Amino acid sequence: MDNLLIRSQILVSEQSADKVRLLQEKIHWNDRLIGIVGARGTGKTTLLLQQIKQRYGNRANALYLSLDDIFFTDNKLVDVARYFIPRGIDTFFLDEVHKYPQWAKEIKNLYDQYKKIHIVFTGSCITDILRQNADLSRRSVQFEMPGLSYREYLQFSNIATLQPVSLKDILIHHGEIALDLAKQFKPLMYFSDYLQFGYYPFFLEGKKTYSIRLEQIIKMTLENDLTFIEGFDPANIRKISRLFYILATNVPFKPNISKLSDKIGIHRNTLVQYLHYLEKVRLINSLSALGKSISTLQKPDKIFLENTNFHFALSPENADKGNMRESFFLNQLKNAGHSVSLSVKGDFTVDGKNEFEIGGKNKTGTATSSAKNFWIVNDNIETGALHKIPLWLFGMLY
Numbered sequence: 288m289d290n291l292l293i294r295s296q297i298l299v300s301e302q303s304a305d306k307v308r309l310l311q312e313k314i315h316w317n318d319r320l321i322g323i324v325g326a327r328g329t330g331k332t333t334l335l336l337q338q339i340k341q342r343y344g345n346r347a348n349a350l351y352l353s354l355d356d357i358f359f360t361d362n363k364l365v366d367v368a369r370y371f372i373p374r375g376i377d378t379f380f381l382d383e384v385h386k387y388p389q390w391a392k393e394i395k396n397l398y399d400q401y402k403k404i405h406i407v408f409t410g411s412c413i414t415d416i417l418r419q420n421a422d423l424s425r426r427s428v429q430f431e432m433p434g435l436s437y438r439e440y441l442q443f444s445n446i447a448t449l450q451p452v453s454l455k456d457i458l459i460h461h462g463e464i465a466l467d468l469a470k471q472f473k474p475l476m477y478f479s480d481y482l483q484f485g486y487y488p489f490f491l492e493g494k495k496t497y498s499i500r501l502e503q504i505i506k507m508t509l510e511n512d513l514t515f516i517e518g519f520d521p522a523n524i525r526k527i528s529r530l531f532y533i534l535a536t537n538v539p540f541k542p543n544i545s546k547l548s549d550k551i552g553i554h555r556n557t558l559v560q561y562l563h564y565l566e567k568v569r570l571i572n573s574l575s576a577l578g579k580s581i582s583t584l585q586k587p588d589k590i591f592l593e594n595t596n597f598h599f600a601l602s603p604e605n606a607d608k609g610n611m612r613e614s615f616f617l618n619q620l621k622n623a624g625h626s627v628s629l630s631v632k633g634d635f636t637v638d639g640k641n642e643f644e645i646g647g648k649n650k651t652g653t654a655t656s657s658a659k660n661f662w663i664v665n666d667n668i669e670t671g672a673l674h675k676i677p678l679w680l681f682g683m684l685y
Contacts, residue, residue, distance in 0.1 A: 288370050291358070295339075295351040302336035306443050306488075309451065309685055310432055311338065318428050320398050321407045325432030326569035326593075327512070328487045328504045331409040334432065335380040338407075349378040354387035364393045372401060381408040385515050391423055398426055411512045413567045433569075433622035434594055437478065437682025440485035447472040452683040454625060457676065458641065458662065465670040465680055474669055474679045481682070482595040482611055501600040505531075508568050516564060526551050527561050531570055535601040539610055540590040559586050569593045572617050577628040577636050588629055594618050612645045612666050616681055623684035632661065645678070 308330060314321060316338065325331050335351060343349040350371055354364065364387065368379060379397075384390040394406055412431070441447045449471070452464060468474060484490050484497040487504075509528045514521050530551050534540050542562070548555040565571045573587030591614045592598060598606040598614065613634060620627050620637055630636040633644035641660045644650070648667040665671060666678045 288367065291352060291367065292347065292350060292371070292376075295349075296347070298351055299336050299339045302333065302340055304337045304340050306491075307337060308334060308432070308488075309436075309439065310334065310430060314430055315428065316342065316407075317405075319405050320394070320423070320427040321405075322423070322427045322429040323407065323409045323432055324412050324429065325409070326412050326434070326504075327508055328489060328500075329432045329434050330488045331432050332382055333488065335382060335407065335409065339380060343378070348375050349380065350376045351380045351382065353382040354390065355383040359387055364390070365397060368397050368401075368404075372404060377403060378405040379407070381406065383410065384408045385410040385413065385512075395423060395426065411515065412569050413512055413516055413564065433685070434486035434596075434618075435488060436619060436622065436685045437481050437485070437679060438685070440481045440490075440682075441472060441477060443488060443491060444477070444485075446477060449683065451685050452680070454620075454623070454637070454684060457680055457683075461676045461680055462670060462672055464683075465677055468680075468683070469669050474677070475667065478679045478682075482615060483599045484596060486594045486596045497596075498600045501596060505570065505597075505601070508570060512568055513564060519564075523553065523557075523561075526553055527565070530558070530561060531565055532601070534565075534571060534590055535592060535597065538590060538592050538598075539613060541588065542586055542590060544586050562587060562590070566593075570597075572614075572621060574617070574627065574629050574635075577630070577639060579628075591617055608647070608666070609645075612647075612664075612678055616643065616645050616664060616678065619681045619684055632658075 311334060323331055323334065339349045339351060352367065364381070381394070384394070394408060397404065398406060435443065438449050438451060441449065449468065456464065465474070484494050487501065489500055490497055509531060510524055513519055513524065513527065530547070533547070533550070544555045544558060548558045551558060553561070562571070562573060566573050570593055572591045572593050574589045574591070575585070575587055579588070595611050595614050595618070598611060617627055617635065625637050626639065628636045628639075630642050633642045635643045635645070637643060641662065642658070643662050643664050645664045646666070648665055650663055650665050661674065663675045664678050664681070665675055668675075668677045671677050
């Protein structure tokens with residue numbers, strides 16, 4: 288058991304804390320039970336180790352445990368906790384909980400039995416805390432770790448340290464905000480780099496191998512993470528992988544479920560469910576028309592890759608600028624917590640009221656462009672005016 292503490296202390300001591308995600312500031316770390324979900328590669332493990340290092344330092348009262356460690360194939364989490372609690376450990380940082388059977392039940396039991404301990408746990412996006420039988424929903428506070436925003440990419444690259452900007456401020460003051468930011472860095476100079484290899488923090492480990500790492504993450508997500516879904520048949524991994532690659536080479540994709548199910552060789556209801564799973568693990572973003580009900584058996588009206596980096600890694604020959612712009616806009620808005628649906632007048636409706644049409648530098652919009660809540664979003668412009676907003680500015684939302 289003591290080796291677990293030694294391993295935790297080594298990992299924490301080796302973890303750099305000079306580049307920290309915005310999410311760390313949003314989490315109320317004094318809460319007794321905190322859940323953090325997120326796709327592979329977004330930095331959940333780093334977040335835990337950085338928090339231990341910054342909050343606890345060399346004090347031996349916090350313990351990091353990865354529940355996919357081989358140790359837990361023959362040992363129980365509750366037994367580990369009961370060993371360390373009398374020895375002064377009062378905070379447990381539990382990584383990859385979805386890979387440990389009965390994780391929710393054991394965490395609930397520890398939470399209820401030991402009133403002075405704190406537990407922070409991370410899991411795949413596919414882990415839905417609200418559906419756990421142990422009823423963690425009323426006990427835990429849940430956060431999601433997205434990939435890097437354009438703002439965070441600039442910070443991690445030591446280009447500029449900037450504060451997030453709200454959507455409300457962008458819509459009202461985008462002209463002066465863009466001018467002010469443009470004095471601190473060249474917005475268009477780094478934007479194309481972000482679109483290609485700036486979404487995952489591991490770009491810091493080398494841009495030449497970035498695509499290889501990204502392909503490995505996709506492969507592990509499809510072949511590993513999906514198998515933890517209750518009722519998922521591992522025999523269909525090849526089919527769902529094929530489905531994803533069909534989508535990746537045809538986005539934005541307006542699915543014909545009947546034709547697609549015939550092509551993949553699975554029932555249409557299963558296909559729609561798999562599309563839901565692909566979105567849960569953050570490989571795709573799907574959209575429906577405003578007001579349309581959304582469920583696991585409701586087919587989406589349009590499908591995008593979850594982030595622009597996927598375009599370059601999976602289908603660089605199809606990395607169309609128009610697709611890229613829409614994928615970026617959708618990704619940044621959703622990651623910032625806004626609801627996005629398909630628009631009748633433009634490309635997207637945000638929060639049920641603001642309409643956006645996305646295009647290149649010379650995009651002028653439709654006849655409805657003069658409407659109060661209609662906005663033209665232009666790529667390749669540094670600043671805008673009136674209802675024309677530069678695309679890159681939406682990368683400052685989080």
